[in-house]
Amino acid sequence: MARSRGDALELAVLGLLSQAPMHGYELRKRVTSLLGWGRVLSYGSLYPCLRTMQQEGLITEDTTTEPPTARPSRRGKVVYKLTAEGKERFATLASAGGPSAWDDENFGVHFAFFGSISTENRLRILEGRRSRLEERLEGVRSTLARSRERLDSYTLELQRHGLESVEHEVRWLTELIDNERVDRQARAADGPQTITSSAGTVPPAAENRE
Amino acid sequence: MARSRGDALELAVLGLLSQAPMHGYELRKRVTSLLGWGRVLSYGSLYPCLRTMQQEGLITEDTTTEPPTARPSRRGKVVYKLTAEGKERFATLASAGGPSAWDDENFGVHFAFFGSISTENRLRILEGRRSRLEERLEGVRSTLARSRERLDSYTLELQRHGLESVEHEVRWLTELIDNERVDRQARAADGPQTITSSAGTVPPAAENRE
DNA sequence: TTCGTCATGTAATGGGTTACATGATTAC
DNA sequence: GTAATCATGTAACCCATTACATGACGAA
Numbered sequence: 001m002a003r004s005r006g007d008a009l010e011l012a013v014l015g016l017l018s019q020a021p022m023h024g025y026e027l028r029k030r031v032t033s034l035l036g037w038g039r040v041l042s043y044g045s046l047y048p049c050l051r052t053m054q055q056e057g058l059i060t061e062d063t064t065t066e067p068p069t070a071r072p073s074r075r076g077k078v079v080y081k082l083t084a085e086g087k088e089r090f091a092t093l094a095s096a097g098g099p100s101a102w103d104d105e106n107f108g109v110h111f112a113f114f115g116s117i118s119t120e121n122r123l124r125i126l127e128g129r130r131s132r133l134e135e136r137l138e139g140v141r142s143t144l145a146r147s148r149e150r151l152d153s154y155t156l157e158l159q160r161h162g163l164e165s166v167e168h169e170v171r172w173l174t175e176l177i178d179n180e181r182v183d184r185q186a187r188a189a190d191g192p193q194t195i196t197s198s199a200g201t202v203p204p205a206a207e208n209r210e
Numbered sequence: 211m212a213r214s215r216g217d218a219l220e221l222a223v224l225g226l227l228s229q230a231p232m233h234g235y236e237l238r239k240r241v242t243s244l245l246g247w248g249r250v251l252s253y254g255s256l257y258p259c260l261r262t263m264q265q266e267g268l269i270t271e272d273t274t275t276e277p278p279t280a281r282p283s284r285r286g287k288v289v290y291k292l293t294a295e296g297k298e299r300f301a302t303l304a305s306a307g308g309p310s311a312w313d314d315e316n317f318g319v320h321f322a323f324f325g326s327i328s329t330e331n332r333l334r335i336l337e338g339r340r341s342r343l344e345e346r347l348e349g350v351r352s353t354l355a356r357s358r359e360r361l362d363s364y365t366l367e368l369q370r371h372g373l374e375s376v377e378h379e380v381r382w383l384t385e386l387i388d389n390e391r392v393d394r395q396a397r398a399a400d401g402p403q404t405i406t407s408s409a410g411t412v413p414p415a416a417e418n419r420e
Numbered sequence: 421t422t423c424g425t426c427a428t429g430t431a432a433t434g435g436g437t438t439a440c441a442t443g444a445t446t447a448c
Numbered sequence: 449g450t451a452a453t454c455a456t457g458t459a460a461c462c463c464a465t466t467a468c469a470t471g472a473c474g475a476a
Contacts, residue, residue, distance in 0.1 A: 165378065253456075
């Protein structure tokens with residue numbers, strides 16, 4: 001029934017609402033197109049999630065938009081915004097570098113909100129994702145080595161292409177990691193007098209949930 | 211309860227059993243590693259599916275393996291094989307070029323069994339998959355064009371990488387399609403009298419299973 | 421006035437994983 | 449004899465999709 005909400009969807013909603021208040025319809029469009037969501041997010045999934053989050057006090061209806069036309073009878077058209085608690089939760093979830101952040105469905109959402117977290121946390125997530133993929137690579141390579149000659153050409157080609165795709169993502173991650181490191185380096189060299197940027201939103205040693 | 215079995219899993223089981231009889235445990239390993247399955251297939255998913263398929267008469271227990279040690283009391287260790295009906299079903303499902311074959315979860319499984327279907331059907335599936343991806347590309351490109359300046363750099367980078375990955379797969383598909391076309395051409399030019407050499411002409415796509 | 425899009429919501433259902441329970445076989 | 453792996457199976461749960469029902473608003 002109302003028992004929805006996987007972490008990924010909650011983070012997505014929190015993150016999008018942290019950028020601007022909006023209603024469910026718009027949220028759906030953005031989750032579907034902007035994050036690495038892959039499939040279309042359905043209302044049957046989104047609305048129950050919004051309700052739950054509202055009950056938990058993470059979001060509220062935003063009554064500041066469109067205040068003059070106070071027509072109480074109008075159905076729907078609810079604009080949601082984050083509460084203080086919701087903002088806190090977003091900071092926590094987005095920065096969480098635990099294993100759940102490195103898998104396929106979650107990583108994209110985390111990445112899309114990298115602008116809201118510290119370089120340290122970005123690095124943690126990026127590196128975690130990369131080593132996750134490297135494990136996968138290792139697994140595929142070893143099964144391939146063990147059974148290459150027994151596989152027909154199409155199965156082999158499928159494996160080859162899969163390997164190639166993952167390798168491509170690993171290279172991408174490596175570039176991103178290098179950039180973040182340069183960034184960190186630059187900030188460190190900049191000297192300790194700059195307080196603002198270093199750990200901005202969340203203390204460097206963020207929690208591991210789960 | 212026993213109401214499992216999406217098309218992908220059924221096709222996977224049928225295809226693997228068409229290569230050799232085996233038991234559930236081995237099936238799970240192969241589905242997980244050989245096809246483009248992505249995640250680990252769970253027993254909670256596989257065994258109910260096998261039962262259903264057995265009830266439908268697509269598979270049976272293979273008693274020919276290990277016949278001397280006729281110990282009827284032994285639990286489990288059931289080797290499954292295809293029935294005639296199962297072989298028929300496999301041929302039908304594997305060749306089916308409908309829209310369901312082009313989406314992410316199904317395409318890999320279909321591709322892995324390309325060795326069992328005709329060049330025509332391979333082309334249908336390959337082309338369907340490609341146009342599916344091209345639609346996706348078009349969608350991403352247009353939303354990107356509409357909102358590029360409003361996106362923060364990480365979201366943008368995510369889109370860019372997503373685009374790149376899909377483009378990569380499209381190029382891969384195009385190569386495969388070209389190979390299949392050359393193959394078909396060669397067979398046509400070869401004339402109706404030579405039946406034997408059908409798939410031998412082009413390196414990448416040779417050899418039917420076993 | 422009707423069509424397309426915006427907008428919200430629910431019920432049924434589907435198909436999967438997790439965690440658990442059980443036991444045989446092999447290697448050390 | 450014991451640990452690891454092979455092997456089969458069930459029940460509980462999770463979370464998403466599908467299909468449906470409803471209705472407002474703007475433009476042609």
